[in-house]
Amino acid sequence: MDKEIKSFLEQIKINTGLTVGIYDLKSNVLVGDNSLSGALPTDFDGVIRLEDKNVTCFTITKKGIKYGAYISGVTEKERAFAFLIRELAGKTENKYSDAKSFVKALVMGDVALEQVPSLCKHFGVINRPLFALALQTEPKNKGEIENFLENYNYGGKDFAISLEDDVVVLVKYVDAVTKEYCSTSEYAEMLCLSVYEETGIRIKIGVGGKVSGITAVGQSFSQAISAVKMMGKINAPGSVHSYREFALEKALEELPENRRMEYVKILAEDGTKEFFKDKEMVRTAQAFLDNNLNASETSRALYIHRNTLNYRLDKIQNLTGFNLRKFADAVTFKMITVLYELLG
16 A cells, blocks of 8 residues: 555544545455455446445545545535545645655645644655755746755755745755854855856845754745845845844834834934935945944945044934944934835
């Protein structure tokens, strides 16, 4: 008996309490009451009731092979269950043809959690700590990126899955390779560089959090795709960002638009609009925040003299009322910049 069919029958038993028998098209019972062998119908497609045997028979198809199936009872209840099981068998057949399609369904949250252990066992999908990366690229490049990731799969257990639109997701197990890096974001930075060096394609990567196993891969992917979307909304610099970096942005995004506008009116001074029109000042402020309010690091990043930086910071303070050298002012200023970006 095919392992997938056994797994399917086990899940039906767990979820409904029903015991389903299976027989071949010669009426030989493969799973169930052997005394029924030779007495069950084979030339039909659908659901029929055998009152003399007190069973309801129906057909299912797995991997292109048609089987007969039966459950005890001939009431409308059993008939309804038969139709339901038959439909479920067809959907399971279509969705999970291999390990990759199964993991893709997990990523999209399209698998019942109680099915995961048996399906992992059937497809040989390991259940250990992992994280998801959402790689954003032009739709025309998705196939090449997916192939690159599959060839880059040192352990042979990771999954590169092309999704709709412009995203390829990498389900990456925490292994010896990733442990060489300080963080998942550092690993993503290395991957981003490798993709460009090997293919010439520039990508952006959203990094999801580490989760305990494959069952929670959808959670990590949701975080990763959220980071990618937020990168686009606020024009975040750089090519790699973790979902944790956008905690403030996500919190403010959930506010109604009228509340965002209210906060801007309360916190922003008259010169703030003028500040946002000056791209050089905006770039300076962003660099100062990105470099943890460190003047020396910011000067190097912008290739300007420290005195020039101080002049610009003073100008920003005169326009907006915020002294970015002070942590409290820097936090409030960051919140205002996010609000402006979300309001467009």
